[in-house]
Amino acid sequence: MNAQARMFEAVLKAAVDPIIVIDGAGVMLNANPATTDLFGYSNAELLGQNVSMLMPEPYRSEHDSYLERYLATGERHIIGIGREVAAERADGSVFPIALAVSQVDLPGEPPRFTGIIHDITDRVDAAARLQDANERLEQRVQQRTDELRVSLAELSRSNRDLEQFAYIASHDLRAPLRNVKQGVGLLDHHLQTTLGEGFDDEANELRQLIDQALGRMTDLINGLLEYSRVNQTGELETEPVDLTEVATGVVEALVHEIEDAGATVEVEDLPVVDGNRTQLRQLLSNLIQNALRYRKPSTPSRIELSGARGDDNWVISVQDNGIGVAADQHERIFDLFRRGHDGYGGVGIGLAICQRIVERHDGDIWIESEPDEGAVFRFSLPDANLRADA
Ligand SMILES: Nc1ncnc2c1ncn2[C@@H]1O[C@H](COP(=O)(O)OP(=O)(O)O)[C@@H](O)[C@H]1O
Ligand SMILES: [Mg+2]
Structure with a gap:
């Protein structure tokens, strides 16, 4: 070799x-x-x-x-x-x-x-293991997706049940509540005529307590009924709604409350939006009533409504100079039955209704505020013109 x-x-x-x-x-x-x-x-x-x-x-x-x-x-x-x-x-x-x-x-x-x-046994084995792991992962994802779909269906059914229940309960509770009110009125009359002078301060105080409790219960039941009405499923009936017109109407309807509060309400030019007139009216009414209710005792209340263009929507603001809301409450006050301040007589349904209305209009609602610095509630609504073009 x-x-x-x-x-x-x-x-x-x-x-x-x-x-x-x-x-x-x-x-x-x-x-x-x-x-x-x-x-x-x-x-x-x-x-x-x-x-x-x-x-x-x-x-x-x-x-x-x-x-x-x-x-x-x-x-x-x-x-x-x-x-x-x-x-x-x-x-x-x-x-x-x-x-x-x-x-x-x-x-x-x-x-x-x-x-x-x-x-290349090792390489082929590794590839097979990878493929195997991938398939198992896909199976898991599929399984989780199926599970989620089922819970979602259950959730929306239980939501519907709950709304239905809220509607029936609040609706049916109104009749016995009326009876109690009437009964208390009759009892009151009866006691006054039979006791005469004996109807003393203590009796008066008790009567006031009952009246207050009855008033609160009425507010609660009416609030719940309103809330479940807003929640009623089905297509939202919409039309072009001139918000300036709606706001002016709300201010007129609240004229006594506004006078009692010594407040001034200013309505700037608001846009025409595509929405449900009744619900948008309720939305503005709730926000203005809150602004009146949560005013400072020492400062004359000033409330201002204005609108501004966003990218593809309108942002409406209701601003007041009242007692304001602490940052840690900004989200929670929109929850049902959630009240942020005691002693103001609310039942905690108004903002939950507002949020539901805005959601049904494909918008958002939020608050910007600090304690003692007044509050601005803003909500967005899709631009009617843009939506019509889409
Ligand atoms: N304009 C406002 N200024 C300060 N706090 C407000 C204002 N509007 C709402 N809030 C707070 O949000 C809470 C929830 O409001 P709402 O849902 O309307 O219920 P309610 O007014 O019946 O208590 C109120 O209890 C209050 O603490
Ligand atoms: Mg309220």
Whole structure:
């Protein structure tokens, strides 16, 4: 052996990956130790045999025709390209390999081919595990989505039930409440006529207590009824509504309360929006009534209504110079039955109604305020013109 041949042998021997040399008929002329290690054959078992013995079916049967076709036509399948195929060990086990085949031409000799084999079991396993994990993940996501869909359906049903209940309860409670009021009135009359002078201060105080409780209950029941009406499902009937007109009407209807509070209410130019007139009227009415109710005893109340353009909506503001609301209450005051100040006689339904109305109009409502610094309630409504174009 000359130096070059020895060098070639040494390289083959030292190679980590199996390297096989075959002739044009597919017969193995050389196989390095990495080949015998990986496939479990001895060198003697391999040399002189067709390389197809290292492949599982169907590659085994097809292999000879690949080589023949390549030699006849030059059409490449693996040669000079390299690809991932299956290999078979002496014990019959099949495993994935990356195979790179190249043609070796020596002057005056028939063409030979070298195949360099790289065992890719680990990589294929990892890919399979990844795919497996992916599939499990997708299954989990699907399962969670289904569960969420079910709870959502249950939730919206229980919401509807609750609204229905609130409506029926508040509606049906009105009749007995009326009876109690009438009964108390009759009892009052009866006691006054029979007791005469005996109807003393204490009796008067008790009567006032009953009146207050009855008034509060009336407010609660009416509030609940209003709330459940706003919540009634079904399409919201809308029309172009001139908010300046609506606000002016609300101020007229509240003229006595405004006078009693010594307040001034200023209505600037407000936009025409696409909405439900009754609900928008209720919205402005609730906000103005709150502004009147939560005024400072020492300062004359000033209330101002204004509107401004947002990007694709209108923002309406109702500003007062009253007692204000602490930041930690800004979200909560919109909850049903939530009251932020004691001693003002509210029942905590007004803003919940406002929020529901604004939501039904695809808008938002929020407060900007600090204690003692007045409050601005702002709500947004989609621009009627933009919505019509859409
Ligand atoms: N303009 C306002 N200024 C200060 N606080 C307000 C104002 N409007 C509402 N609030 C606070 O928000 C709470 C909830 O308001 P609302 O839902 O209308 O219920 P109610 O007025 O019946 O208490 C009120 O109890 C009050 O503390
Ligand atoms: Mg209120």
